[in-house]
Amino acid sequence: MLALNTKRTMAFASRIKRLDPFIKQTIDTLKPDVIVVDHVLCIPAVEVSGIPWVLTCSCNPLFLIENNCEELTPPKGSGFAKQCMTRRVKYGKSLMNTLCPMERNPYQNLYFNPSPYLNIYPFPKELDYTDVRPLPPNTYQFDNFIHIKNDIPFEIPVPLRDKPGKLVYLSLGSMGAADVKNMKRLVTILSKSKHRFIVSKGPLQEEYDLPVNMWGAATVPQLQVLPVVDLVITHGGNNTIVETMYFGKAMIVLPLFGDQYDNAERVECKGFGKRLDAYQCSESELLTAIDSLLNDKELEKRLSKISQRIQSDKSSANLPGLLENLLAHK
The missing domain is CATH 3.40.50.2000 (Glycogen Phosphorylase B;)
Structure with a gap:
């Protein structure tokens, strides 16, 4: 699981490196008042633009909130339960640091960075992590963003x-x-x-x-x-x-x-x-x-x-x- 997640992260990073010049060009041309981003990694052109930007997190909210609540929630992508937190502190960190450094470092927010302006995510309250952590600043939870365009019932084949x-x-x-x-x-x-x-x-x-x-x-x-x-x-x-x-x-x-x-x-x-x-x-x-x-x-x-x-x-x-x-x- 760890290796696969690392490969996917590198794939996302490579895509951002390719697209970032085009995103910058688009921002310079359109001069938008606000930018909405849905991506698990930072987009440099957006963050240095000086334009307010909104992060929409369409994956599990641990990918949005862990930077602010790392001692209260399981590591993102780990599949750990809340009850596993003791194991994380006692054993998990040393293992993960050996395989893929997990400790916070000065470069962390160059990869995963919530928006300082506004963060939103769709995830039902019944599944959310508000039982173990508060919402971070400028962050809002919504149960869903579902828009049903076709209300024709599905006929059982x-x-x-x-x-x-x-x-x-x-x-x-x-x-x-x-x-x-x-x-x-x-x-x-x-x-x-x-x-x-x-x-x-x-x-x-x-x-x-x-x-x-x-x-x-x-x-x-x-x-x-x-x-x-x-x-x-x-x-x-x-x-x-x-x-x-x-x-x-x-x-x-x-x-x-x-x-x-x-x-x-x-x-x-x-x-x-x-x-x-x-x-x-x-x-x-x-x-x-x-x-x-x-x-x-x-x-x-x-x-x-x-x-x-x-x-x-x-x-x-x-x-x-x-x-x-x-x-x-x-």
Whole structure:
């Protein structure tokens, strides 16, 4: 996990190095009043522009807040639970420092730097870390930024329509779905379930077939599918986590990299689902987790109430005011 995160960070950094001159040129040409950034690494052209900028964090909020709350929260990308903090202090730091220095240093904020003006992030209160840390300065949490353009209900595909069992949605994101070997392993396990499955097959959909209790396509309209399913099996990408909570569905999270480990741990820690190993979960583990969550009526009621709260929350309407206030004090 550590090596993969490091490689991804270097890939992000290389992309910023390539794009930064073009971003600077665009800023010089447009002369905007405010800049909105959604990226896990600093963009030099933005930070030295002198123009107020807003950071939107579309990954797990640990990637935004850890600089301010490092002793209160697990390390970003670690997948540690809050209960692991003692282990972090006693053992984790020395190990991580050997493999990839973790201690704060004068160059830290050249890589990860919250905006001094305004930081916003979409993450449901029920999963957020406000139980262990306060919000940092100039930082605002919103339950979601979901905008449903198409309210046409998803019709359950004909091959599944008259079959028995609950309906489960399987999506491991574009990268997870591209691992055909693992997708074959998972659908083989799920073929032994008494339930039905809608599968986001990914870009290599033609390289494997689905069993009779499944229907799938390269991509599926996730925001239309989520309301009609009973359970979600996901890689734990932030968008899917937020959208699944919005519709009040239990989750089995199979994290692959980055903040997905944090999301998986948070879902399990807060009792909204199970965390399993994407590549090593056994047939028994996966099928038992599915049946356990589908039979948990108390969790179903709890998630239904959370869904109602999130869908009725109008706090995102305050966002224009935050931007106007930022411009007023420019």
